[in-house]
Amino acid sequence: MTAVDEIKIGGMGANRRRVEDDRFIRGRGNYVDDIVLPGMLHMEILRSPLAHARITSIDASKAWEIPGVRLVLTGEMMASRNLAWMPTLSYDTQAVLATDKVRFQGQEVAAVVADDPYIAKDACEAIVVEYEPLPPIVNPTQALAEGAPVIRDDKENQHDNVTFDWEVGDRDGTDRAFAEADVVSKISMHYPRSHPSPIECCGSIADFDRSTSKLTVYMTSQAPHIIRAAVALVAELPEHMIRIVSPDLGGGFGNKVPVYPGYVISILASILLEQPVKWIEDKTGNLISTGFGRDVYLEGELALRQDGRILGVRMHTVSDHGAFFSDAQPSKFKIGLMHSAFACYDIPAAHLTARGVYTNKAPGGVAYRCSFRVTEAMYFQERMVQAAADDLGMDQAEFRRVNLVRDDDFPHRTPFGFLTDSGQYGKCLDIGLAAIDYEGFLKAKEEAKAKGRLLGIGISTMTEPLGAGNSREYDILGIKMFDSAELRVHMTGKAILRTGAKTQGQGHETTWAQIVAHELGIPAEDITVEEGDTDTAPFGMGTYASRSTPVAGAAVAMVSRKIKAKARKLAAHLLEVSEEDVEWELGRFYVRSAPDQGVTIQECAMAAYSNMPDGMEPGLENNAYYDPPNLTWPFACYIVTVEVDPGTGVWDVLDVVAVDDCGVRINPMIVEGQIMGGLTEAYAMASMQFITFDAEGNCIGSNYMDYLLPTAWETPGFQLHEVVTPCPHHPIGAKGIGECATVGGPAAFVNAVMDALKGTGVRNIDMPLLPDRVYGAIQTGQDVSGAPPVKTGS
Amino acid sequence: MYPSRFGYEAPTDIDTAIGLLAEGQGEAKVLAGGQSLVPMLKLRFASPDLLVDINGLPGLDHLRVEDDGSIRIGALCRHADLERSEVLVAKQPTMAAVAPLVADPLVRTRGTLVGSLCHADPQGDWASVVTALDGHVVAQGVDGRRTISIKDFVSGPFQTTLRPDEIAVEAVIPAPVGAPAGGYLKLERRVGDFATAGVAVAVETTGANVTKAGIALTGVGGSTIDASAAAESLTGGPLTAAGIERAADLAAEAARPFSDHRGSAEYKRHIVHTFVVRLLRRIAEAEEKAA
Amino acid sequence: MTSLFTEISPEPEHGVATRRVTITVNGERKAAEIEPRLLLAHLLRQGLGLTGTHTGCDTTNCGACTVLFDGVPLKSCTMLAVQADGHEVTTIEGLATASELSPVQEGFKQEHGLQCGFCTPGMMMTATALLAENPDPTEDEVRWALSGNLCRCTGYQNIVKAVLWAAAKQRGEAVETDDGSVP
16 A cells, blocks of 8 residues: 555645635625524614714614614714723724714714614614814824824823834944945835725624523624634623634635724624624725725835945835724734835845824724735835836846845845745746846837837835744734644544634635645545634634734644644554554555555544554544744745836736745645735736825725726736745745735836836836826826825815 | 615506606606616615616617618617627727727626716716717607707706606617718726726718718716817818817817816826827828728 | 415505516526515525625626626626516526536636635626627637626636636537646
């Protein structure tokens, strides 16, 4: 008998077709809005039309009169139960229903529970709210101006609109580097507010059962255990009487991590009415009020030597958090992992100062398909690098090559103090340049220019930290960011695996089984994978920031190894030899001196129930809680070519090349799917996707007519390449991948357009590079800012 | 997402339909494709008392080239029918050019050209094309049928000169006298977006000379702009570089765009200019090739 | 269905008009008493329990709600259920027979054309209609046909491959069927 073939059993490296597809392609998914409970009622939320206003009165009497209405909740009613405000994941507070003021357009003001959502909506319309408008703040400059109205006048010691000030790095060393520089390259920009906007909106079904005193909440949550902890805190219910179930999720991208007022209101409503209450927001509610991403301003400087070496980095960021600071991010890092910028370059000195402000906009932001501000970090990095190369008159690829960390320079301390463990950044760049035919394109560009056509090429190289994170440095609200896996092997060698992660399309039901198959030789199809029910899943901090493979995936490997260790003892017992004489090949233990004497893993499993050695506890199951020793560091090179129509400012993508290293790939097909999805988000943000505000604080981008997502028609095709540098500290050598292209991609698109515009004098156009912005830049030679406009005059 | 309540009738003959509209006294609305009306109902931007669904009325789904060369488009002719039509490519290239650019492929299976005209959105693409082609609408009401020139059809944003009892039963594109040529360019940021600016150009030539021209603009004013001065400047001679430039200048002048998140007024005016030039150049080049 | 018991709805509110409609859904005739304002998508989902059709926006943009209406794809959130009276509606639940998935369904799994699965029913209905009309589409034709269906996860490239796979299979050509287990 020989070892099973790993690919045949769906082990690592297999392009295993997905288990979850079987129900999705039949329309048998189980999303929150698909769930029906007996006696279920429906909730709708009334939202503020104004960005900043005092509430002078709320009259809900007409709403109560509508047949089918069961409950109308206002801030006052919530306040009498101490639920008008709730804590956020960033140690701030957030209004559940407004009491004194509304602080952003779309803020929750009242809620109606009725027999069906149509009636609930009718009733919302019948609620009369009187507002006294206050001056809205839409822009950090306004927020920080002398005499600006204090948005958070609900907070006792808040006298301005600053949420935090933070700094990291070496101020003195960086100042010295700048003093010695031959050239200082400066650039300012705004990474606009964007929204993760999964197609499925947020929602919950809260079901409080008086007979058991148990609260069950079906909910769109990427982190059900965090929600359970938050609900225990906010609703003051005992943790063991709260069950959060996240069923199938129609995408997350970070939008489904925070605790939203709708969830809390639906829970209270269910407790009051003792019936299940379903709240499913509409797309407007989702875009106007839930966790957005980005909205950070940068002033960046690079200290340069004439030969192209970067001597120092200086960054000052101002981040716009809206009305409530509700970022879900590690508590020690106020601006997330912004200081992972420049990790792929060998730069001796760096300093970052960061300031967060309140404005009259939706609260947040979340890690939108990124590892806590890493998208901003890498975008700023590659835009600064592009500007610096131009300032020195150097070729973009060459400038990067001069500064990239060399393959043999690991472990490497990054400019802001992270420790990277491995990388082949130069190789990544080489593959990308060859794939796009860099030299050929530069020639074509020149020839085209002579004919009045504008072609451009943009490069983005980066490494980023994924897999938050080690308990020394990472926690959310004090809870450490480990993750978990629990594996039970049944007597016939089939198994069930549960983890603390929560897939939203990443394919965990398929890939986690591949890790177990790799470790234990049990065919992947013999392993059921479950996530998302806090009653059964081991505790985990959920899936976002591309942390699942690095953390939960590691836990899956570790628990498999614990199982294997026990199985080895069972094998020795079955083979009647000592453990030292037992060898392993995939799926089978055998006697070293007599290899055809062996037992399969399935036979070991049976023995765990029917033939244990003396003194051994029966059964074959275990769990593992994994505290990652470090972050993982995938890296990439993205190259984009474009043509810009100078007559209209419209630009078309010619080619996209992506070279990604995410370490060992569990399921290459799924990895590539993640990269393509990420590249599409990068393209979207670079070209059309953003939320902005007019001077009155009206949200522009609160529905899909204004918040533009590219269709199959605009979205370019992608050419993918791989480099594999196993992560040295991860049990299976894997790193995260879900966000890499979203993080590194936007700069490649923008750099390409800016390259096409070289010679016009334009240094920066804020994303999205809409046709009118590009055209305006070409005409005037001036930079284009995308920051929301400030009302002038009174 | 959830409309407020309204009444609903689905008559099977047109006189009943007209009678219902007449009774409604302005609070009844016609439902055909519904691709503009239903979204408005869902957002509660519209709350009529009664919807009169005309999808069951016979004889309204035609797309017909008459013997005299005119084209009649029935109220229930869907955008997709126009997109698929080979006869349109041959007979009215301007219309063929716009059909694929209306909304998205799914909306096009249901939405109608006539409905689009009646909705009178300043960003409606068809209105520009029908204007450039000097078309008209046939309306039927309690007093029978009448013809309304497209230029008299829209009275403001989302307002037409239809009487409350009238149904627009077809749109008519007059038969070209010369050889028809034309096109439509629309600046949209992605499929399904409303136009930042759109330009419809239609010309008829006899020999080398332009005998008739129409230029109309989408999304650069409170309603479709009939750039008649620009169009008139083209007639009476061949298309020349200077003539094209002049027409583009006049068209840009005729535009009355607002600055908004799609772009500044100046930018939109510039797009009008650029698109007029590009469309006319394309026509001129095609003529040269054919000659 | 049983005639032993039919639940009677509570007395409708005075003045609320309802209409009786008969719609053939996935080959079965269904009768219902509904308000005119009920959207077709909601009749399918809440009324008939066919939750495979999803709603993802409120402005007729995303296409997650796409169904076939007399064989023609349209957005079921933008049609009143009363308008479907006397017509045929096919949803994703109607694509497979008792024993076999449709080529489009198979293709989406084979080519990894879905991730979270939320846009997938709409994509597959549009693809099904496309292939009925055009059995040999080019990549551009596929992208054009799908431009009314939004996806946030896949980047569309594999969706296009899935549709082309299905087209080839429907034409009787050989297609890749490795489920990932061929070494």
